[in-house]
Amino acid sequence: xxxxxxxxxxxxxxxxxxxxxxxxxxxxxxxxxxxxxxxxxxxxxxxxxxxxxxxxxxxxxxxxxxxxxxxxxxxxxxxxxxxxxxxxxxxxxxxxxxxxxxxxxxxxxxxxxxxxxxxxxxxxxxxxxxxxxxxx
Amino acid sequence: xxxxxxxxxxxxxxxxxxxxxxxxxxxxxxxxxxxxxxxxxxxxxxxxxxxxxxxxxxxxxxxxxxxxxxxxxxxxxxxxxxxxxxxxxxxxxxxxxxxxxxxxxxxxxxxxxxxxxxxxxxxxxxxxxxxxxxxxxxxxxxxxxxxxxxxxxxxxxxxxxxxxxxxxxxxxxxxxxxxxxxxxxxxxxxxxxxxxxxxxxxxxxxxxxxxxxxxxxxxxxxxxxxxxxxxxxxxxxxxxxxxxxxxxxxxxxxxxxxxxxxxxxxxxxxxxxxxxxxxxxxxxxxxxxxxxxxxxxxxxxxxxxxxxxxxxxxxxxxxxxxxxxxxxxxxxxxxxxxxxxxxxxxxxxxxxxxxxxxxxxxxxxxxxxx
Numbered sequence: 001x002x003x004x005x006x007x008x009x010x011x012x013x014x015x016x017x018x019x020x021x022x023x024x025x026x027x028x029x030x031x032x033x034x035x036x037x038x039x040x041x042x043x044x045x046x047x048x049x050x051x052x053x054x055x056x057x058x059x060x061x062x063x064x065x066x067x068x069x070x071x072x073x074x075x076x077x078x079x080x081x082x083x084x085x086x087x088x089x090x091x092x093x094x095x096x097x098x099x100x101x102x103x104x105x106x107x108x109x110x111x112x113x114x115x116x117x118x119x120x121x122x123x124x125x126x127x128x129x130x131x132x133x134x135x136x
Numbered sequence: 137x138x139x140x141x142x143x144x145x146x147x148x149x150x151x152x153x154x155x156x157x158x159x160x161x162x163x164x165x166x167x168x169x170x171x172x173x174x175x176x177x178x179x180x181x182x183x184x185x186x187x188x189x190x191x192x193x194x195x196x197x198x199x200x201x202x203x204x205x206x207x208x209x210x211x212x213x214x215x216x217x218x219x220x221x222x223x224x225x226x227x228x229x230x231x232x233x234x235x236x237x238x239x240x241x242x243x244x245x246x247x248x249x250x251x252x253x254x255x256x257x258x259x260x261x262x263x264x265x266x267x268x269x270x271x272x273x274x275x276x277x278x279x280x281x282x283x284x285x286x287x288x289x290x291x292x293x294x295x296x297x298x299x300x301x302x303x304x305x306x307x308x309x310x311x312x313x314x315x316x317x318x319x320x321x322x323x324x325x326x327x328x329x330x331x332x333x334x335x336x337x338x339x340x341x342x343x344x345x346x347x348x349x350x351x352x353x354x355x356x357x358x359x360x361x362x363x364x365x366x367x368x369x370x371x372x373x374x375x376x377x378x379x380x381x382x383x384x385x386x387x388x389x390x391x392x393x394x395x396x397x398x399x400x401x402x403x404x405x406x407x408x409x410x411x412x413x414x415x416x417x418x419x420x421x422x423x424x425x426x427x428x429x430x431x432x433x434x435x436x437x438x439x440x441x442x443x444x445x446x447x448x449x450x451x452x453x454x455x456x457x458x459x460x461x462x463x464x465x466x467x468x469x470x471x472x473x474x475x476x477x478x479x480x481x482x483x484x485x486x487x488x489x490x491x492x493x494x495x496x497x498x499x500x501x502x503x504x505x506x
Contacts, residue, residue, distance in 0.1 A: 001209055002172070002175055002176065002179060002209075005170070005175075005209065005212045005213060005216055006170065006172050008213070008216035009170035009172075009212075009215075009216055009223075011165065011220065080285055083282060083285050083286060083289060084285075084289045087286065087289045087290060087293060088293070091293055105304070105306070106309075109297050109300045109301055109304070109309075110297060112300050113293055113296035113297040113300055114293070116296050117292070117293055117296060127464070128463075128464065128465070131462065131463050131464050132463055
């Protein structure tokens with residue numbers, strides 16, 4: 001725009017340079033759009049992978065919960081872990097909505113936090129099972 | 137002659153006028169330069185401000201700068217559409233300079249806001265980390281209701297999300313999530329603290345019984361002192377803490393045992409009534425205590441009479457210090473569980489009539505929290 005107006009201010013106008021710049025800018029903009037799309041797809045894949053891994057961890061944790069000491073032994077602790085798992089499942093459930101609305105970075109954060117928590121719970125559950133000498 | 141002289145004069149005048157006009161036009165063209173430099177400075181300054189994340193941290197100021205720049209460009213175009221002699225770039229120049237000034241401010245503002253935000257987020261995250269550690273140390277082992285645990289879990293998740301956003305350099309989002317985390321964790325901490333205060337209502341009795349335990353021990357007796365909040369069983373000898381072991385209690389260990397099935401561990405002054413080992417116990421080794429004692433029975437009768445406890449509900453019994461513990465959670469129906477190796481030590485140090493004094497805490501709430 002500046003180049004065009006600069007030429008328009010002159011008595012003898014020459015828009016050749018402006019045209020060249022426009023071609024460069026258009027090419028760069030097209031490349032940027034393409035790169036952005038690629039990055040978006042990358043994030044979507046990352047989110048989907050992390051989501052699948054988290055869901056698998058949640059599933060494993062649910063299985064471990066069924067193996068956890070039944071009856072009076074550790075019941076309260078298991079109940080607390082179940083509550084935590086429910087919270088994580090809800091959190092993972094919100095990820096697809098964020099992806100659909102285009103908030104890919106928000107989805108990435110949510111799923112990564114859920115994955116971290118699911119991993120912590122997995123270790124916690126395995127600790128409970130180890131203490132109770134139960135194989136998993 | 138006159139006509140010729142007049143014609144000559146007219147031609148001279150016309151030539152002079154044309155020359156003056158050309159001179160004036162050249163002068164105007166040369167002096168009335170478009171504000172290209174100012175416009176370029178303004179444009180570069182806008183780009184610089186955007187690089188400093190002014191769009192995020194000084195959005196209003198940046199918008200003002202952009203509006204001024206766009207206005208300047210529009211004004212430039214208006215002037216360019218005029219015949220060059222009538223062009224006036226002063227407003228274009230003025231707007232470009234104002235835009236330059238505004239975008240410089242936007243850049244500086246963004247830098248300051250970002251720096252302040254980073255500090256605030258770092259402080260908040262560090263505060264939250266301490267808050268979570270404090271909750272896990274002092275409150276998480278308490279018998280808490282679902283809403284308290286949910287609030288804590290939710291807060292912890294938001295804290296993790298805030299940490300991730302901070303690492304991604306999205307400090308605004310990190311601040312938002314940290315605020316949400318703080319709200320949830322503070323709510324959980326508040327309700328857990330209320331629970332702890334309620335639990336500590338019996339502290340005067342515990343203090344008296346702890347003193348009694350130490351006094352009995354000073355008089356030469358081996359005394360077993362159980363501290364619920366510290367999850368500890370302490371053997372007292374000669375008025376001193378001889379050995380301390382981790383202990384596990386009933387799932388509803390906060391509060392005194394009132395009746396059968398309440399999964400609470402009793403509080404009070406008891407004694408060992410029987411030592412069990414081998415086939416006489418299913419928990420490795422056990423020391424049976426005299427629950428219910430006179431005081432327990434009196435309270436139970438009173439509660440039955442007032443209708444607080446149904447007549448069909450018994451007072452309970454068979455409270456023991458036994459083995460098979462070390463599970464890291466409170467899991468018994470009201471007994472005190474120890475790891476087998478530690479149970480061996482306690483078993484060998486105790487005999488029938490060894491005093492067993494169970495208290496909620498041997499230290500005050502203030503000491504516990506410090």
